[in-house]
Amino acid sequence: MRYAQLITGPAGSGKSTYCSALVQHGINTKREINVVNLDPAAEHFNYEPLVDVRNLIHVQDTMEDEDLQFGPNGGLLFCMDYLVKNSDWLQEQLGSQEDDYILFDCPGQIELYTHLTTFRKLIALLQSWNFNLCCVYLLDVQFMTDGAKFVSGTMSALSVMVNLELPHVNLLTKMDLISKSTRKQLDRFLEPDSHALLSDIELNHSWFNDKYRRLTDVIGQLVEDHSLVRFLPLNLNDEENVSDVLLTIDNILQFGEDQDVKVKDYDEVDEEN
Numbered sequence: 001m002r003y004a005q006l007i008t009g010p011a012g013s014g015k016s017t018y019c020s021a022l023v024q025h026g027i028n029t030k031r032e033i034n035v036v037n038l039d040p041a042a043e044h045f046n047y048e049p050l051v052d053v054r055n056l057i058h059v060q061d062t063m064e065d066e067d068l069q070f071g072p073n074g075g076l077l078f079c080m081d082y083l084v085k086n087s088d089w090l091q092e093q094l095g096s097q098e099d100d101y102i103l104f105d106c107p108g109q110i111e112l113y114t115h116l117t118t119f120r121k122l123i124a125l126l127q128s129w130n131f132n133l134c135c136v137y138l139l140d141v142q143f144m145t146d147g148a149k150f151v152s153g154t155m156s157a158l159s160v161m162v163n164l165e166l167p168h169v170n171l172l173t174k175m176d177l178i179s180k181s182t183r184k185q186l187d188r189f190l191e192p193d194s195h196a197l198l199s200d201i202e203l204n205h206s207w208f209n210d211k212y213r214r215l216t217d218v219i220g221q222l223v224e225d226h227s228l229v230r231f232l233p234l235n236l237n238d239e240e241n242v243s244d245v246l247l248t249i250d251n252i253l254q255f256g257e258d259q260d261v262k263v264k265d266y267d268e269v270d271e272e273n
């Protein structure tokens with residue numbers, strides 16, 4: 001079996017930074033973690049990729065091509081389709097090493113995860129190449145600190161979970177950037193508690209009419225009653241937190257069962273944070 005995290009999330013949510021941090025964590029703990037860059041528009045990252053999709057196709061190619069003349073967004077979607085159609089290239093680049101552990105650093109266009117089929121096709125290919133996959137969805141915590149934004153972020157995570165149908169972990173990134181009081185407020189949402197969300201929305205959004213208030217309440221209840229969407233805080237400055245998050249994902253991937261790696265379960269890490 002091979003193991004991989006699909007690192008997804010909106011533009012700027014911290015995907016490449018997370019990948020670099022995990023590679024460094026791997027070096028510190030004498031564990032090999034490789035990264036594959038799947039973003040054909042990537043300009044800069046701080047890791048040495050095992051495979052780089054830009055060697056197959058670059059978004060610039062699609063924008064400069066006389067026939068295609070795409071804009072940046074359409075070009076990126078075209079590149080991802082091109083990758084799926086030329087999957088032999090990716091398969092060859094990935095090799096076939098047993099027990100390898102790969103982070104796929106994906107583009108920031110969330111339509112790829114929320115409703116287009118390209119990623120589902122890519123997932124099916126990776127699975128057919130013996131990869132056990134976990135989708136890791138990153139959201140910048142700064143966009144989750146008031147009730148209305150938290151509901152919106154929760155819905156985007158839910159769309160990805162429903163569309164990709166993979167074992168899934170949501171991470172709140174850039175935890176080092178929020179104050180203690182904001183963290184306290186966030187903790188009330190993470191519970192999750194629909195009434196905390198609702199009272200925050202009523203307090204901060206006087207324009208919220210009855211209909212929206214009821215809708216928010218119902219969504220909050222739904223998420224709470226079915227434990228649908230959970231978020232783990234990720235602070236890259238805290239090595240113990242990084243280690244716990246990685247172990248949680250390892251557990252979901254069932255990585256470690258044959259490799260003698262200690263794993264923690266989701267609830268354990270959630271409580272510790």
Ligand SMILES: Nc1nc2c(ncn2[C@@H]2O[C@H](COP(=O)(O)OP(=O)(O)OP(=O)(O)O)[C@@H](O)[C@H]2O)c(=O)[nH]1
Nearest residue numbers: 010011012013014015016017107108173174177236
């Ligand atoms: N303070 C802080 N900044 C972070 C953290 N993670 C990412 N950043 C910053 O956020 C910005 C975006 O991070 P990236 O890792 O490039 O985000 P991305 O999701 O890969 O972005 P796209 O490739 O555009 O989709 C960069 O300036 C990072 O330095 C974090 O944990 N803490």
